[in-house]
Amino acid sequence: MESSISADPSHTNPTAFATLTANDKTANSAWNYGTRNWSARYDGAFGSNFLVDGAFTWSWNHFHEKPLFDITQIVDQTQIYLTGSVEHSMPRIWLSEPYDSQTKSLQGDVTKIFHLFGNQHALSAGYLAVPDLQ
Numbered sequence: 001m002e003s004s005i006s007a008d009p010s011h012t013n014p015t016a017f018a019t020l021t022a023n024d025k026t027a028n029s030a031w032n033y034g035t036r037n038w039s040a041r042y043d044g045a046f047g048s049n050f051l052v053d054g055a056f057t058w059s060w061n062h063f064h065e066k067p068l069f070d071i072t073q074i075v076d077q078t079q080i081y082l083t084g085s086v087e088h089s090m091p092r093i094w095l096s097e098p099y100d101s102q103t104k105s106l107q108g109d110v111t112k113i114f115h116l117f118g119n120q121h122a123l124s125a126g127y128l129a130v131p132d133l134q
Contacts, residue, residue: 001042009034014068028068036060054108063099105130 014030041055109126 001040003038003040005036005038007034007036009036014066025068030066030068031063032066033063034061049113051111051113052109055106057103057105059101059103061099061101065098103130 011032012030014025014028016025016028037057037059039055039057041053043051043053045051106129107126109124111122111124113120113122115121
């Protein structure tokens with residue numbers, strides 16, 4: 001029996017990822033993202049001619065963005081010579097969506113080894129189950 005677990009979680013401090021859209025901190029956001037994986041496997045032999053193996057895998061990926069402010073400050077400088085700068089506050093427009101994904105699989109098979117007509121043969125049967133992705 002063997003098993004393996006790995007993870008790559010990460011996050012950032014609130015910072016300016018969208019530097020071209022604002023010149024103040026209203027466009028700052030923090031990211032939370034990463035991956036977690038787990039796999040387990042069993043290989044066994046019963047006697048000298050019957051083999052069994054099975055495996056389970058699970059993987060989770062995610063990405064979430066949290067804005068520092070829910071309002072973005074916009075300065076309209078298109079008509080600065082006529083009326084001066086005009087400042088507006090508006091709800092933040094999201095350019096990225098939260099992402100969560102999970103995949104799981106379960107696999108198993110058996111192998112029977114036998115001798116026929118002076119030769120060694122193997123008869124195998126197995127199954128792989130991969131549920132719908134989330």
